[in-house]
Amino acid sequence: MSTLETAAHPERLCRVAIDPLSRVEGHGKVTLLTDRDHHIRQARLHIVEFRGFEKFIQGRPYWEVPVAVQRLCGICPVSHNLAAAKAVDQLVGAPEIPPTAEKIRRLMHYGQTLQSHAVHFFHLASPDFLFDFDDPTAHRNIGGVMADYPDIARQGVRLRKYGQEVIRVTAGKRIHGTGTVPGGVNKSLTVQERNYLLTDLDLLIQWGRNIVKLVKQAYALNPGYFTHFATIRTNYLSLIGADGALDLYHGGLRARNERGEILFDHLDYRRYSQVLREQVKPWSYMKFPFINSLGPEQGWYRVGPLARINNCDRIATPLAEEERREFMALGEGQPVHVTLAYHWARMIELLHAAEAIRELLLDPDIFGDELVARGEMTREGVGVIEAPRGTLFHHYRINEDGLIEKANLIVSTTNNNQAMNESIRQVAEHYLDGKELSEPLLNQIEVAVRAYDPCLSCATHALGKMPLIVELVEEESGAVVDCLVRDADGTFHSSY
Amino acid sequence: MSEELGFTLDGRRIPFQDGQTVMAAALAAGVYIPHLCFNPDFAPHGSCRVCLVKVNGRFQASCTTPAASGLTVQSETEELRNIRRGILQMLFVEGNHVCPACEKSGACQLQAVAYYVGMLNPHFSHFYPRRPVDASHAEAVIDFNRCILCELCVRASRDVDGKNIFAVQGRGIQAHLVVNTPSGKLGATHFSIHDKAAQVCPTGAILTKHQGYNVPIGQRLYDRKPINVVGDVAQLPESKGGRRHD
The missing domain is CATH 1.10.645.10 (Cytochrome-c3 Hydrogenase, chain B)
Incomplete structure (x- = not known):
């Protein structure tokens, strides 16, 4: 598996989103996190629809x-x-x-x-x-x-x-x-x-x-x-x-x-x-x-x-x-x-x-x-x-x-x-890494996804199974004062 | 020789006999007035208001208004069409009428009347009530989501079948169909799929269990002709798509 799934320090990186992905069924997006030298540190395909x-x-x-x-x-x-x-x-x-x-x-x-x-x-x-x-x-x-x-x-x-x-x-x-x-x-x-x-x-x-x-x-x-x-x-x-x-x-x-x-x-x-x-x-x-x-x-x-x-x-x-x-x-x-x-x-x-x-x-x-x-x-x-x-x-x-x-x-x-x-990470690593991102380069990511003919609307049929984290943040300091987590099995617990 | 009794409906003379309602006389003369809770086998109910007409300038339910000589009745006017459309829209949003997945689609009186009055969208916000399906009976299933409170099953079970299985409970917006047993389950009754009550529902609220979609699209009751030509599903013989439970 590629190492580009999760960047170590996402807060210092520049985020580029291909949103929406074009010429695929349903709605999805790809996010790339790059550093100042245009090196790709994270690449993810996200599905943004919610079915049930x-x-x-x-x-x-x-x-x-x-x-x-x-x-x-x-x-x-x-x-x-x-x-x-x-x-x-x-x-x-x-x-x-x-x-x-x-x-x-x-x-x-x-x-x-x-x-x-x-x-x-x-x-x-x-x-x-x-x-x-x-x-x-x-x-x-x-x-x-x-x-x-x-x-x-x-x-x-x-x-x-x-x-x-x-x-x-x-x-x-x-x-x-x-x-x-x-x-x-x-x-x-x-x-x-x-x-x-x-x-x-x-x-x-x-x-x-x-x-x-x-x-x-x-x-x-x-x-x-x-x-x-x-x-x-x-x-x-x-x-x-x-x-x-x-x-x-x-x-x-x-x-x-x-x-x-x-x-x-x-x-x-x-x-x-x-x-x-x-x-x-x-x-x-x-x-x-x-x-x-x-x-x-x-x-x-x-x-x-x-x-x-x-x-x-x-x-x-x-x-x-x-x-x-x-x-x-x-x-x-x-x-x-x-x-x-x-x-x-x-x-x-x-x-x-x-x-x-x-x-x-x-x-x-x-x-x-x-x-x-x-x-x-x-x-x-x-x-x-x-x-x-x-x-x-x-x-x-x-x-x-x-x-x-x-x-x-x-x-x-x-x-x-x-x-x-994995395919978009391969493309990101081999074709985009170190380059200033442009529309034709980003299009290559879409070409990779499109090869699979994904149907993103079908793929988001689930309900109640996604893990979910809700954080209560103090307005002035930004400190997390409470955190509620729903696990994949639907159970809730406080992680604060 | 006595003179034939008659009134005018949208400019057309409609003959009638003593005791007939405007609706009954119109249907006998081959003139369609949209309706849902009306079924000629039962006493008029006047609850759905879809058969609203203007009689001498006043709104009346045609299924409960006695025909009388000299009446001037309007039915197919833009004003009445708009009102009927609004009533249909309210019926649709009050329940959960998911035509795309409903087995009755294509042979549903509610859907056919909605098409007839030109209802193209629900217009109002959906209530999305939570109403569990009762499938406790061996032969039939009741989907309360599709009930429009016409009380035809109530009347049929009480007046024809002699079983008194159904009732409407609550008032106003709280009114809802119930099964007359302590558990409220159909499986605890003597209901039979051959009962009259199983054959009169104008929607897909009471259906035969373990089957669905047996009639191909294109051959369903209202696939080719509208309800004003075909007639009510409950009034048709099985050979013409009606009374599926015989």
Whole structure:
């Protein structure tokens, strides 16, 4: 871990804030503390939003939860909906749902992955690839992309629109639909809907191939920079299919260390709390998860496209598999640790999502009428899914009446919290240290954060778990006369 | 041959029979007057005030005003629309009506009437009352957050089901729905999901347990046509989206 997390004497340092972080989901900021010689002494990524979903769904009926918690996010609400739905499936005794229901959910999920990856790459991140760091800020955005590269911008908009249409057809609405029900889904597809979604899909797959090529070209133009920028050696965590293939909807947990060695594999995700823990730090609303056996110092990990491509043995769709092989060659037998390669991995997944949608649309099961399964009720359910931004955990416990008693959500961006902080510290150390800070230099910090595609609004769902210190200070002398501390477990004590 | 009885509603002649109210006659003639606590299966209540009209220049609840020959009734005026919108806004902020997560959304009379009167925001500050959900019953769940005190469940349980399970307790702003048992829990009653009281709620306050969102978006009762065309959810057969608990 970097030594830049906490400066020894912050009171003597100059504070520079990047607030708000631009072109990311949600609201966050980065603070840098520098000394007189412009050396960076502290770098932190802060999440400044405050949500509260874990708390306010307590006391609500369990069957309402998948629809309620998807309001965590407007970019990938399907992830929250499906993770919660999978947990609710266990509550209603139906961990296995009918094939039609699972395929409709997968279709919904791949549609979401496609649109979310498209919106991140084209709308948010593409200026980082297409323009220089010192490009004027007024131009370094989707507007600039539309002006200079209209074909790329148009493809981004069309790809996103298509993904949204897949969601609309399966969930009823493009955003915040209600397709899932306890134990299944509420509709299958009609032939007309299938035919509508097949229209132009081959063209979109071709665009997916083109965009992977574009990222590869950007990498080839400056391999030294790409390989080094914000790069950190980490562990990786993701779901993995039973056959070792990339699976975004269901599977067991697999973790690798930085050398690519398996730490645990095909672990039933209902046992996630045995292998993962969360650390709370006083300066952030976002928790810091880590692999329990390695401890908080060594056990933090990365999730998301880079982790998934590093973790899987293969991809089931041919074009994406071809790209995966080329991508993995970068690592020379080890995981690819290049942080900017998140974009590359993300576009491989976009291509995979488009291919997977085509396979599902050609599967007759999507027209089936067995939509729901039910069994013996249970009191606890854990749903895990690979959201566009990484592994997403939803864990619910209900009382005997079916009301939510306890909820624990570990969202994708939270998993990447330590890694994002380490990446900005790496950038601060290697690219900013000793230099007078300017907007283009600070932009490099944002480029590092943006590679992870963080969703900061999702990551701040917790309530009542953050440590809090309230100090009573005498007005004239400035002396602390009393201090009340709330610990991470919610207990209060006076520390004065 | 006697002359047909009638009054005018927004300039249109509405025939009526002796004993009918303005509301009943209007609905029989196919003219919609927005309402929430009115249900033709029960005696008029006049409590929600959403059906407010102007009768010969005076404000009256159309569900309790007897129809009479020669009346001039105004309903679809800007003035009345504004008043109704205000009433709906007050109903929304007084409870916790979270439509985005509510299973009844799309088939909710309160929501449909709000759309009908053009309510686009709550306008007033939310009360955010703390009202726990009662899920103690095996078949049904009561979400008091969504109760608008129309007393339809009270009337249905008392007058049709003969069980007298519900009551309204307190006065004024303190008024609230209660379950008539020492514990106050629905699970301690003989309530059945097949009771009339389970079928008359114009909001999502009384719902079937363990299920939700079974009707896809686009096929819900008010997804395609407004309430003045579709009618009240409690009055429709199951095949048309009503009476889901039969």
